Amino acid sequence: MIPLDNTDAASENTMDQPVFCKLDLAFIRLLFPLQTLQRAARLALLQSPAMHVLVTGGAGFIGSHVAESLLQLGHKIAILDNFDDFYPQSWKRRNLEEISHSGNITLFESDICDTNALSRVFSSFEPELVVHLAARAGVRPSIEQPVLYERVNVGGTLNLLEAARQYGLKSFVFGSSSSVYGEGSPAPFREDSYCLRPISPYAATKLAAESLCYTYSHLYDINIACLRFFTVYGPRQRPDLAIHKFTALIENGAEIPIFGDGSSGRDYTYVDDIVAGVCSAAEWCLEQQRTGGRHEIFNIGNSSPVRLRELVAAIEKATGKSARGKNLPVQPGDVTLTWADIGKAGRVLGYQPNIKLDEGLSRFVEWYRRQPVTLRA
Ligand SMILES: NC(=O)c1ccc[n+]([C@@H]2O[C@H](COP(=O)([O-])OP(=O)(O)OC[C@H]3O[C@@H](n4cnc5c(N)ncnc54)[C@H](O)[C@@H]3O)[C@@H](O)[C@H]2O)c1
Numbered sequence: 001m002i003p004l005d006n007t008d009a010a011s012e013n014t015m016d017q018p019v020f021c022k023l024d025l026a027f028i029r030l031l032f033p034l035q036t037l038q039r040a041a042r043l044a045l046l047q048s049p050a051m052h053v054l055v056t057g058g059a060g061f062i063g064s065h066v067a068e069s070l071l072q073l074g075h076k077i078a079i080l081d082n083f084d085d086f087y088p089q090s091w092k093r094r095n096l097e098e099i100s101h102s103g104n105i106t107l108f109e110s111d112i113c114d115t116n117a118l119s120r121v122f123s124s125f126e127p128e129l130v131v132h133l134a135a136r137a138g139v140r141p142s143i144e145q146p147v148l149y150e151r152v153n154v155g156g157t158l159n160l161l162e163a164a165r166q167y168g169l170k171s172f173v174f175g176s177s178s179s180v181y182g183e184g185s186p187a188p189f190r191e192d193s194y195c196l197r198p199i200s201p202y203a204a205t206k207l208a209a210e211s212l213c214y215t216y217s218h219l220y221d222i223n224i225a226c227l228r229f230f231t232v233y234g235p236r237q238r239p240d241l242a243i244h245k246f247t248a249l250i251e252n253g254a255e256i257p258i259f260g261d262g263s264s265g266r267d268y269t270y271v272d273d274i275v276a277g278v279c280s281a282a283e284w285c286l287e288q289q290r291t292g293g294r295h296e297i298f299n300i301g302n303s304s305p306v307r308l309r310e311l312v313a314a315i316e317k318a319t320g321k322s323a324r325g326k327n328l329p330v331q332p333g334d335v336t337l338t339w340a341d342i343g344k345a346g347r348v349l350g351y352q353p354n355i356k357l358d359e360g361l362s363r364f365v366e367w368y369r370r371q372p373v374t375l376r377a
Contacts, residue, residue, distance in 0.1 A: 049074070052129070054127035057080075065275050074103075111156075149202055153208075170285075172285065177229055181195075183197060191298065213226050223295075225281035227300045228301075229301070233268055234271030235364060235367035257326055264330075267306075301339075305337060315365075
């Protein structure tokens with residue numbers, strides 16, 4: 001059970017308290033390089049007294065890790081999630097059970113497509129920061145259900161931006177995807193690439209939602225960071241994603257499907273690095289409070305793509321078992337490569353991924369083996 005905490009938010013807004021106001025910034029700048037200072041200011045803000053943070057999709061894979069980290073930093077967290085049927089609800093309940101050890105969560109079991117529900121969430125919880133991660137995820141299923149993907153990923157994001165406007169929210173982090181780069185962008189992918197040609201409905205919905213974020217930032221002075229995540233893995237990973245699926249099949253001695261010739265590449269990024277990127281982006285939004293209306297896109301990846309056949313070898317090493325592969329045709333909607341240029345995220349957010357694939361995979365396998373059989377893929 002998740003302990004519910006419906007503390008009134010109104011009296012607890014500490015956002016306007018200056019962090020370094022009593023220090024002589026000019027003198028400090030002489031002592032420390034600018035980037036170090038920016039990072040220190042971000043960390044100071046993040047460690048400031050409890051903020052009200054709404055995490056949409058917080059029962060899912062990435063959202064539960066983000067919520068857990070923010071809880072551990074002492075913030076008040078509300079999760080808005082409709083426990084959709086993309087994978088079993090019981091797994092998402094388990095995620096919430098795990099993170100409830102880090103503190104109290106206010107849980108709104110609601111749909112981002114329900115505007116009345118969003119009004120209730122914003123008026124009762126009064127978020128100061130929204131981390132919007134709720135979505136229909138997955139490239140291949142989006143080809144089967146494009147209308148559903150559009151309704152949730154575009155319509156739902158618009159509903160949240162509208163709620164942000166109505167309730168005067170100023171800081172908004174949006175979970176976008178590397179899939180927006182499609183097949184045309186030169187690698188490594190840069191945020192200022194003009195060759196965005198999404199090749200699946202999922203990718204197109206993420207690009208459309210990024211555009212809406214820009215529009216709302218421009219019109220209503222909301223600070224918005226759109227984060228393009230690159231194939232995220234780690235404990236609680238979605239079961240449809242390759243690392244989880246392959247691990248489960250290899251553990252059970254079953255064949256793994258290899259789509260294409262095994263040469264496709266993905267920039268696998270460990271979930272702790274993703275969470276660090278989300279937190280830094282949240283800090284960046286909060287830092288812009290005085291100016292307002294800032295919108296930036298950041299790649300949050302590992303910048304070290306791995307071919308599919310190398311991934312399989314790495315999972316074999318992590319599990320200590322041999323894989324049996326079955327070659328299948330390339331799937332429509334799948335891109336051949338993702339590869340993040342993380343220069344901008346490094347410069348502006350101080351983002352630097354730390355977890356190498358071998359280390360991340362052994363942590364994932366260790367987590368997988370600890371799960372009850374009923375909660376395994
Ligand atoms: N996992 C990745 O590799 C990856 C890569 C790029 C982008 N992303 C993005 O990151 C975000 C989180 O992805 P994830 O892998 O944790 O997926 P996930 O499916 O585990 O989490 C998404 C959560 O959103 C909830 N949700 C779905 N529709 C909803 C709705 N209408 N109202 C409220 N809640 C709803 C789901 O129940 C789920 O708990 C998504 O926006 C996804 O598109 C993920």
